[in-house]
Each structure stands twice: as structure tokens, then as C-alpha cells.
Amino acid sequence: MKRRFIMKKLAVIFGGKSTEHDVSVISAMSILKNLNKRKYEIYPIYINKSGEWFKYTIDEKEIENIKIGNEISNTEKLENPIEYLKKMDKIFPVLHGLYGEDGTIQGLFELIKVPYVGCKVLASSVAMDKAYTKIIFERAGLEQAKYIYFKYQNGKYNYIDAKLNETQKTQEELIKIIEENIKYPMFVKPSNSGSSVGVSKVKNENELKQALEIAQKYDEKILVEQGINGREVECAVLEHNGKIQTSCIGEVKSAEDFYSFSSKYKNENSKTQIPATIDKAISEEIQQQAKKAFKAIDGRNLARVDFFIEDKTNKIIINEINTMPGFTSISMYPKLFEQVGISYTELLDRLID
Ligand SMILES: Nc1ncnc2c1ncn2[C@@H]1O[C@H](COP(=O)(O)OP(=O)(O)O)[C@@H](O)[C@H]1O
Ligand SMILES: [Mg+2]
Incomplete structure (x- = not known):
């Protein structure tokens, strides 16, 4: 008898009430474009800035041309999001910031018992709160800015x-x-x-x-x-089948005085370099620390850990950990893994598995 392959029902949630709404929309469009359509039955869900939920119908043109600040079309009000979510096999919350990356929506998924991609409640809330991240990192012995x-x-x-x-x-x-x-x-x-x-x-x-x-x-x-005078570098972490893997190191070269919102998303002169030109020993130390930080917050699935390498001393100073890093095809997280041979689509498969 031939084995029938059953497609997984996958909800991809994006937008949201946070200040990072627009970034989430761009990340999600990229994910919707790259997901393996033979493997998943995809149910995109858009949350607008006021927190209302909508079904989103994939529009190839929109996916290709989306830019920061664009309004989303092809939406239809979702009257009962909870009942809708309960029918899913898995949820991928492609949400950044408050109400998406901070453990609140993860709490909802726990309550309705639907598996989801990414960190659970505790890690999400710790990583979203810089004061508490610092307390945990301090305890883990990771060096950070005073x-x-x-x-x-x-x-x-x-x-x-x-x-x-x-x-x-x-x-x-x-x-x-x-x-x-x-x-x-x-x-x-x-x-x-x-x-x-x-x-x-x-x-x-x-x-x-x-x-x-x-x-x-x-x-x-x-x-x-x-303020740290130094280079800004990032390392991606992927946990798959109980194994924690780190990527190579990428460097951010901000076109402005620091990596502000405009420098990140609006200034075309801001660049990233992958892999960063740094000594192997420093690179390995950063990978070690990224893993440590991920474990310290009790992370799951994925995170991107950001560091400084201080100019004068070459000291590695941890800045923060992001539990739902930017996910556009040119974002650091997927690009770091591409460099070590894991394609964007393969990366998504591993995260959803
Ligand atoms: N202590 C610091 N020294 C030097 N630059 C910093 C420091 N803290 C933040 N920055 C700069 O500000 C940017 C944003 O700060 P960050 O803590 O990463 O906040 P966010 O979570 O909003 O990304 C960083 O990418 C970096 O360019
Ligand atoms: Mg940051």
C-alpha cells in the first residue's frame, strides 16, 4: 500500500500590535514565499496594529514588493481566532516585539495546546525584557556593558x-x-x-x-x-532534534552613529558582512557564548545573539538575545545559516519539524 503523505496545517501569524509590526510583515512575506508548499498547508494570519485578527490570502505580487510601512491587502476578518488556531498542527508566530516575542502569545498557544515554533513563555519574556536579560546573563557569567x-x-x-x-x-x-x-x-x-x-x-x-x-x-x-566602542557582531542559534547548533559570525556595519531604526531598515548604506573578518579563536568564543546565552534563558528552537567586540581590548561583550530575529531573506539570521550550508527553506523545515 502506498503511504499517503499528510500535509501539516501550519498557521503563520504576523503583523501584531508592537512597534515592530512592519518588520514582522516583511519577515512573514519572505517566509510565506520560501515555505515548502508541498509539505505544509499554509494558513497566514495577519494581526493589525489594533490587535484585530484576519485571514490573509497569499498574493505573490504583494509578497515580492512589500516594503516597510506598506498596508496589507487580501485580508478577511477572523471572527474566532482561538477556534481557528485549535485546528492547526503547528503555529509559526512570525511576530517581533511586544505581544508576539514576549511570551504573551506563546502563553495562548500553551493554553490551547497547539505546538509552535520558537521559544516558550519564559525565554520569550526574559529575552524581551533587557533588565531581566541582564540579570540572567550576569548570573551566567557573560560579560556585558555596565x-x-x-x-x-x-x-x-x-x-x-x-x-x-x-x-x-x-x-x-x-x-x-x-x-x-x-x-x-x-x-x-x-x-x-x-x-x-x-x-x-x-x-x-x-x-x-x-x-x-x-x-x-x-x-x-x-x-x-x-557605550561600547567596538564592532557589532551576531551569531545565530538553531536547536533541532535536541542539538544546539551555532552559525558563523556576521558583522553589522551601521551607516549611522549607531544601529538605530532608520539605520537598520531605511539606510541602504548600512551593510552586513557574513562571515565577519575575525580571528578563529574570537569567533569560536562568540559561538560558545551564544550557546551559553541561549541555554541561560532556557531557549528553544532559535535565537540570534548579539555582541560587541571592544576595539581596544578585543573583549567580547554580549548585548542581547532575540527570540524571533528578523526573517527576511536578507536578514542576518537566515543568511548566517545559509553561509554554513543550510538554505532558507531547509532552515524553515528544521524550525517547524
Ligand atoms: N552599550 C552599547 N554600546 C554601543 N552601542 C550600543 C549599546 N547598546 C546599544 N547600542 C547600539 O544600539 C542598537 C540598538 O540597541 P539594542 O540594545 O540592540 O536594542 P534593540 O533590542 O532595540 O535592537 C545596537 O544595535 C547598537 O548599535
Ligand atoms: Mg539589537
Whole structure:
């Protein structure tokens, strides 16, 4: 008797309520284009910026030409997303940022018991929260930029020390603590930042104050970090059949002062180099640390781990871990694996398996 091959029902969810909505749409279009159509019955689902769910009908032209900021067409309101999702064999949440990469939607998948691609609830939320990522990395012994962490709540600052004690401070007092511990240039970041949204580089007290105002709009938790003078490199992690594999190292060459949102997605002079031209020993050390970081947050399936290599010292300094890295065909994550012989389509297969 001939064995019938049963296609898996795969939901691909994209868009979402986060500031990284547009990036998610581009990542998803690329995934929809490259998925093995003989293997999966694909059910694309679009979430708009207000959080409404829609079925999306694949439009080859749209997939080819999508750009940052484009509206999606061919959508039809999904009245009962939960019942719809329950019929799936697997869900691929191609969502970046809040409500997609932070464990919330992963919690929903757990509740309805449908398997999904990517990190589970805990790893997703830890990685989405820079303050908590730092706490875990510190515990894992990974070197990172010196930082000050505080909360801005009801117009007041609460400084959080190394033992997590909170003390209320005025802005003046807080700035004093920051300046006593960290040298300019510094980076100010909302703890839940993604795609550099709300992140500023500051060179003096005035800029620091302005940057606080910006970061406060995105999250009540804020970090101020020592600026690192160095190269920016990234390593992809793939967990498949219980084995953790790391890619080669890629380098980001930002066309602007730092890798801001515009530099990442709008400035054509920003480049990536794969593999990065670095010593084998440093490269291997970065791979080791990427694996360690992935395990430290209790990661699953995939992540991209970002580092700096400090100019003067050659020290490897971990910056962050992304549990749903950019996934366009020119994004770092798929390109890093392509370099080691895993094609985009094969990579998707391994992730969905
Ligand atoms: N401590 C730092 N030193 C130097 N550059 C930094 C530092 N922190 C962030 N940056 C720059 O800002 C960019 C965005 O910061 P990042 O922490 O990666 O936030 P996001 O999660 O939004 O990508 C980085 O890619 C890098 O160019
Ligand atoms: Mg980053």
C-alpha cells in the first residue's frame, strides 16, 4: 500500500500590535514565499496594529514588493481566532516585539495546546525584557556593558540597585548616580525595546534628559548603559532534534552613529558582512557564548545573539538575545545559516519539524 503523505496545517501569524509590526510583515512575506508548499498547508494570519485578527490570502505580487510601512491587502476578518488556531498542527508566530516575542502569545498557544515554533513563555519574556536579560546573563557569567536600571512610575524615578532594592530618586539624583557610574557616550533604552525603537545614544547631560523622555514613552523600566566602542557582531542559534547548533559570525556595519531604526531598515548604506573578518579563536568564543546565552534563558528552537567586540581590548561583550530575529531573506539570521550550508527553506523545515 502506498503511504499517503499528510500535509501539516501550519498557521503563520504576523503583523501584531508592537512597534515592530512592519518588520514582522516583511519577515512573514519572505517566509510565506520560501515555505515548502508541498509539505505544509499554509494558513497566514495577519494581526493589525489594533490587535484585530484576519485571514490573509497569499498574493505573490504583494509578497515580492512589500516594503516597510506598506498596508496589507487580501485580508478577511477572523471572527474566532482561538477556534481557528485549535485546528492547526503547528503555529509559526512570525511576530517581533511586544505581544508576539514576549511570551504573551506563546502563553495562548500553551493554553490551547497547539505546538509552535520558537521559544516558550519564559525565554520569550526574559529575552524581551533587557533588565531581566541582564540579570540572567550576569548570573551566567557573560560579560556585558555596565548599566544603571530604574523605573519611571507616576512621575517618579525608582532606582534599582544590584540587589534589586528600590529607592525613590529625583531626576537630578538619578542623573548623579548615572554619571558617577558610567561615562559618556551612554545608551538609554526602554527595557522592552526592539528594532532600536526608543533607544538613544547620548553624549552629555542634556541629551541624557531628552533620551529619558523618549524611553519613558515605551516602558516604565529603563536602562542606561555604558557605550561600547567596538564592532557589532551576531551569531545565530538553531536547536533541532535536541542539538544546539551555532552559525558563523556576521558583522553589522551601521551607516549611522549607531544601529538605530532608520539605520537598520531605511539606510541602504548600512551593510552586513557574513562571515565577519575575525580571528578563529574570537569567533569560536562568540559561538560558545551564544550557546551559553541561549541555554541561560532556557531557549528553544532559535535565537540570534548579539555582541560587541571592544576595539581596544578585543573583549567580547554580549548585548542581547532575540527570540524571533528578523526573517527576511536578507536578514542576518537566515543568511548566517545559509553561509554554513543550510538554505532558507531547509532552515524553515528544521524550525517547524
Ligand atoms: N552599550 C552599547 N554600546 C554601543 N552601542 C550600543 C549599546 N547598546 C546599544 N547600542 C547600539 O544600539 C542598537 C540598538 O540597541 P539594542 O540594545 O540592540 O536594542 P534593540 O533590542 O532595540 O535592537 C545596537 O544595535 C547598537 O548599535
Ligand atoms: Mg539589537
